[in-house]
Amino acid sequence: MKIIVGVSGGPDSIALLHVLSKLRHRLGLKIYVAHFNHGIRSEAAKDQNFVKTFSKQLNLSFYSKKEKIQKKNKSLEERAREARFAFLCALAKKTNADAIALGHTQNDLAETVLMRIIRGSGLLGLRSILPKRIINKNAIIRPLLCVSRTEVNKYLKKHKLKYCVDKTNSQQDFLRNKIRLTLIPILEKNYNPNIKEILISLSQTSSLDYEYLELQGRKAFKKLSKNSVKLKSVHLNQKNFKNLHPALQRIVVRLSIENVQGSMRRLTLKHILEIEKLLKADSPYGVVSLPQGVEVLKKHQDLLIQKSSH
Amino acid sequence: MKIIVGVSGGPDSIALLHVLSKLRHRLGLKIYVAHFNHGIRSEAAKDQNFVKTFSKQLNLSFYSKKEKIQKKNKSLEERAREARFAFLCALAKKTNADAIALGHTQNDLAETVLMRIIRGSGLLGLRSILPKRIINKNAIIRPLLCVSRTEVNKYLKKHKLKYCVDKTNSQQDFLRNKIRLTLIPILEKNYNPNIKEILISLSQTSSLDYEYLELQGRKAFKKLSKNSVKLKSVHLNQKNFKNLHPALQRIVVRLSIENVQGSMRRLTLKHILEIEKLLKADSPYGVVSLPQGVEVLKKHQDLLIQKSSH
Numbered sequence: 001m002k003i004i005v006g007v008s009g010g011p012d013s014i015a016l017l018h019v020l021s022k023l024r025h026r027l028g029l030k031i032y033v034a035h036f037n038h039g040i041r042s043e044a045a046k047d048q049n050f051v052k053t054f055s056k057q058l059n060l061s062f063y064s065k066k067e068k069i070q071k072k073n074k075s076l077e078e079r080a081r082e083a084r085f086a087f088l089c090a091l092a093k094k095t096n097a098d099a100i101a102l103g104h105t106q107n108d109l110a111e112t113v114l115m116r117i118i119r120g121s122g123l124l125g126l127r128s129i130l131p132k133r134i135i136n137k138n139a140i141i142r143p144l145l146c147v148s149r150t151e152v153n154k155y156l157k158k159h160k161l162k163y164c165v166d167k168t169n170s171q172q173d174f175l176r177n178k179i180r181l182t183l184i185p186i187l188e189k190n191y192n193p194n195i196k197e198i199l200i201s202l203s204q205t206s207s208l209d210y211e212y213l214e215l216q217g218r219k220a221f222k223k224l225s226k227n228s229v230k231l232k233s234v235h236l237n238q239k240n241f242k243n244l245h246p247a248l249q250r251i252v253v254r255l256s257i258e259n260v261q262g263s264m265r266r267l268t269l270k271h272i273l274e275i276e277k278l279l280k281a282d283s284p285y286g287v288v289s290l291p292q293g294v295e296v297l298k299k300h301q302d303l304l305i306q307k308s309s310h
Numbered sequence: 311m312k313i314i315v316g317v318s319g320g321p322d323s324i325a326l327l328h329v330l331s332k333l334r335h336r337l338g339l340k341i342y343v344a345h346f347n348h349g350i351r352s353e354a355a356k357d358q359n360f361v362k363t364f365s366k367q368l369n370l371s372f373y374s375k376k377e378k379i380q381k382k383n384k385s386l387e388e389r390a391r392e393a394r395f396a397f398l399c400a401l402a403k404k405t406n407a408d409a410i411a412l413g414h415t416q417n418d419l420a421e422t423v424l425m426r427i428i429r430g431s432g433l434l435g436l437r438s439i440l441p442k443r444i445i446n447k448n449a450i451i452r453p454l455l456c457v458s459r460t461e462v463n464k465y466l467k468k469h470k471l472k473y474c475v476d477k478t479n480s481q482q483d484f485l486r487n488k489i490r491l492t493l494i495p496i497l498e499k500n501y502n503p504n505i506k507e508i509l510i511s512l513s514q515t516s517s518l519d520y521e522y523l524e525l526q527g528r529k530a531f532k533k534l535s536k537n538s539v540k541l542k543s544v545h546l547n548q549k550n551f552k553n554l555h556p557a558l559q560r561i562v563v564r565l566s567i568e569n570v571q572g573s574m575r576r577l578t579l580k581h582i583l584e585i586e587k588l589l590k591a592d593s594p595y596g597v598v599s600l601p602q603g604v605e606v607l608k609k610h611q612d613l614l615i616q617k618s619s620h
Contacts, residue, residue: 117427117508117509117512118497118501118502118505118508119502119508120502120504120508120511120512121512122512122515122516122519123433123515123516123519175501178500178501179501182500183496183501186493186496187428190488190492191428191485191488191489191493192428192429192430194430195428198427198428198429198430199427201430201579202427202430202431202432205432205433205579206432206433208556208557208560209432209433209519209523209557211555211557212523212526212555212556212557212558213519213522213523213557215555216522216526245521245522245525246518246522247518247519247521247522247523248522250518269511269515
C-alpha cells in the first residue's frame with residue numbers, strides 16, 4: 001500500500017511519520033513524505049530542510065512544493081489549506097498512492113467541534129474531522145485522530161524526536177488558537193473537566209446520525225434528479241421535492257449543489273435557508289445566488305440548480 | 311381553548327401571562343394560572359401572593375400548590391422541576407385543559423443548548439427546548455420561545471408590570487447561571503457576537519434532523535418489536551436489530567426503553583454505548599442495568615428490554 005504522509009514538521013506530523021515508518025514493514029507500506037512550503041513564515045525554508053533531513057534519516061522519499069500564498073484577505077489560512085491539499089492530491093496521482101495520511105489528533109478534533117459550534121454549524125459540521133474521508137477520489141486518513149496531543153508529546157520524548165515550532169501559528173489561525181489556548185482551558189476548569197471527551201463524543205454521534213441522513217438523502221436525490229445530473233445542472237420537480245421530509249430536503253439541496261459545484265465548500269446554512277424561503281414564496285419565479293457561481297432557479301414547477309450564466 | 315399558564319412570578323412568566331390575557335378574547339382562550347410553591351426560597355410565600363394578586367387583577371382563576379422539595383442531593387433542581395410538572399399535569403387533567411403554556415424565552419433556549427453541549431449530548435439534547443412538545447399526552451407550549459429576554463424586559467417596562475426577583479436562582483441552578491452570566495458573555499465578546507442566534511439555529515436544525523431520524527426509528531421499532539410491547543417489556547431479535555443502520559439502532563434502543571420506563575429521562579449516551587458493547591461482546595448472555603429499574607438483557611438471539619426483576 002502506497003501512502004503519502006503530509007508532514008509540516010510540527011510535533012503531530014513528525015510523530016505520525018515516525019510511527020508509520022516504524023510500522024512500514026509490518027503493514028507493507030510504501031511511504032512518500034510530502035512537505036508543503038507556504039512561504040508565509042520566515043522559518044519556512046528551515047522547516048522544509050528539517051523534514052527533508054528527517055525523511056532521509058528514515059530512508060523515505062521526500063517531495064516538497066513551495067507556493068507563496070498571497071495575503072489578499074482574511075481567508076489566507078483557507079487558501080493555504082487548499083493549495084497544500086492540491087499539492088497532496090497531485091502527488092497522490094503522480095505516485096499512484098492509495099491514501100494521504102495527515103497528523104490530526106484528538107485535540108484538533110475537539111477544537112474543531114467547538115470552532116464549528118461557535119461559527120455556526122449543523123450536524124454536517126459537528127462531525128468535525130473524520131478518521132477517513134474520500135475527497136475527489138482521494139482517501140484521506142488520519143491515523144492519530146484517536147491519540148491526544150499529550151500522548152504525541154510523550155511519544156516524541158520517548159523516541160527523542162525533534163520537531164519544528166510554529167511561532168506564527170497564532171496569527172495564521174486566530175480563532176482556532178484562541179479556542180485551544182483560552183476557551184478549552186476555561187471550559188475544562190470551570191464547566192466540565194471532560195470537555196474534550198464530550199466534544200469528541202459529539203463529533204462521533206453527529207457522524208453516525210449524518211451518515212444515515214445522507215444515505216437517505218442520496219436515495220431521494222437519485223430518485224428526484226434522474227437524467228438531469230449528467231448535464232452538470234440538477235433539475236428537480238418542486239412538488240416531489242416538497243414531499244420529502246424537510247431534513248432530507250436540505251440534504252438533497254446540498255447534494256444538488258455538490259453535483260454542480262464539485263463540492264459543498266462555502267455553502268452555509270444561511271444559503272439553505274434562502275433557498276427554503278425561495279421555495280415558500282408565492283412568486284412562480286425567483287433565484288438564489290450561491291458562492292462559486294452556482295444559482296438555484298425557481299421556475300413554475302421546477303427547481304434548477306446550475307452554474308450561473310453571467 | 312383552555313390553557314394552563316405556569317407562572318413563577320419571574321419576568322418571563324409575568325410577561326407571558328399578561329400577553330395571553332390580553333389576547334384571550336381574540337384567541338378564545340380560557341386561562342388558568344398555576345403557581346408552584348417550591349418552599350425552597352424564603353420569598354416563596356411572597357411570590358405566591360404576588361402571582362395570586364396579579365391573577366385576580368387580570369380576572370383569572372388561580373391555582374397553587376406548595377410542596378417542600380427536600381435538599382437530599384444535587385438534583386434538587388431536577389426534582390423541583392418534576393414536582394412542578396406533575397402539579398401542572400394534574401391541574402390540566404382536572405380542568406380538562408388543552409395545553410400548558412410556559413414562559414421560556416430565546417435566551418433559555420440558547421443557554422440550554424450550551425448547557426447540553428457542555429454536559430454531553432447528541433442531536434436529541436441539542437434540540438434544547440421545543441416550542442411544542444407532548445409529554446404524557448400533555449401538550450406543552452412555549453409561546454415566548456422566539457422572544458428574547460431583552461424584548462420581555464421592554465414589554466414589562468412598557469406595560470409597567472412588576473415581577474418577582476429570584477435571588478437564590480444562582481444557587482438552584484448553578485451551571486445554567488454560570489453559562490448565562492459568564493460563559494455566554496465571554497463567547498459574545500471574544501468569539502462570536504451572534505452566539506445566541508447561532509445556538510438557536512443549532513437547536514432548530516437539530517430538531518429537524520432528529521425528527522426525521524426518530525420518524526424512521528419509530529418505523530423500525532414498530533416492525534422489530536411487534537406484539538412484544540403490550541407486556542411492558544420489549545423483545546427484539548438481535549439479527550434484525552443489527553441490520554439497522556447504527557443511528558437507527560440507537561433510536562430503537564431509546565424507544566424500547568421509553569416504552570418500558572415511560573420516558574427517556576436520565577438515559578444518557580453512556581448507557582447507549584454500554585448496550586452497544588453488550589451487543590458486540592462474544593458472550594451469548596449479558597445484561598446492562600439502566601436508571602429507573604430498567605435492564606437490557608442479551609440472551610441468545612434475543613435482546614430484551616424490561617423492568618429489572620430485583
